[in-house]
Amino acid sequence: MAFGRALAAAAIVAAALLVLLRTEYDYASLGSFNLTKEKHIPQLGLGTWLSDRDEVAHAVEYALGNGYDHIDAALIYKNEDQTGKGIKDSGVDRSKIWVTSKLWNSDHRKSEAEAAIKKSIADLGVDYLDLYLMHWPVAFVPGEGTRLDTDTSIVDTWRTMEDLVRKNYTRYIGISNFARAEVQAILDVCNICPYAHEFETHPYLQQQDFVDWHRRADVDIKVIAYSPLANTNPTYRDKKGSLVDPIFKDPFWTKLAAAKNATVPQAVLAWGMQRGTVVIPKSAHEKHIDENRGALEVQFSKGEMRDIAKQDKKVRMNDPGKSWGVKLFADLDDPTDLDGEDTEL
């Protein structure tokens, strides 16, 4: 009995030490920016994937002038220079906004990674990033399209990214599109540990266990929900998105939104935030940007949250694994089926 209690106490002390260690690294990762640790990722951000180059500057400027303080960008979106124009034109002080960018698969090697983050920083017109994500747990040979680079592991790339923090290019680093075992592989070795994990999650792919796992004291990683409006992104429409109702027409969601005096996008985004994820809806239109911000006003009861949980359809919209020849999301809902017929992006 006494031995059991001693063992439990030792486990608690070990967990507390782990949290303390992680916290210290958080401070270390602030580098010379001298920003307070309180500057955490805002719960609502503006996505920029597939935003037209001639629309994104205005969308970003408009969002930053109208209550948004978080922009989700990536080098591969090929519009970071225009996103940067929007940041500049907004006139909002750099220290008041959160800017995320992502390391593309062809840039996982040390020499490429530093050049890539420098390009993102220059295009976005900022001196540093708040968060830099490994876009996928997949490396391509630089300059050779999607040929897999089997010499560069995700741990090698994580080490490279830790140096980007030490060099003050970014306040935090994180991951995107990782399976649970891949996250664990980084946690097992990190000196500067992932601040956030950005992955697809929405009412049709809820992955609540996986979301909750990130909140455990020994994991402690924020979750950023991409494609938070489920199959609304038009890229998904002719592919897996067609297997389920467009979420804006889903009878469950239209009824629930009406009952909350909200629109469906507002209700869906509000649920995303209330379940503890950061949501980053993309829009290039003022009306939608305003509407989505209205999600911050919507609250669900516990009973409503339970009803929404029953609506999970476990359908993943975004899975390039087959075209890359890689089994992605192996231990999660709807993993890549390398032998199957399903259409992919």
Ligand SMILES: NC(=O)c1ccc[n+]([C@@H]2O[C@H](COP(=O)([O-])OP(=O)(O)OC[C@H]3O[C@@H](n4cnc5c(N)ncnc54)[C@H](OP(=O)(O)O)[C@@H]3O)[C@@H](O)[C@H]2O)c1
């Ligand atoms: N890390 C990754 O691998 C990854 C992958 C995918 C996405 N992301 C990030 O997550 C962001 C969001 O995901 P997403 O772009 O795939 O999908 P999404 O934000 O769920 O949906 C975007 C679509 O919804 C429309 N929309 C937005 N608000 C609306 C509203 N209130 N009413 C009607 N339509 C509305 C947009 O059209 P309009 O522009 O016309 O408003 C756009 O077509 C991306 O932009 C990107 O920054 C990251």
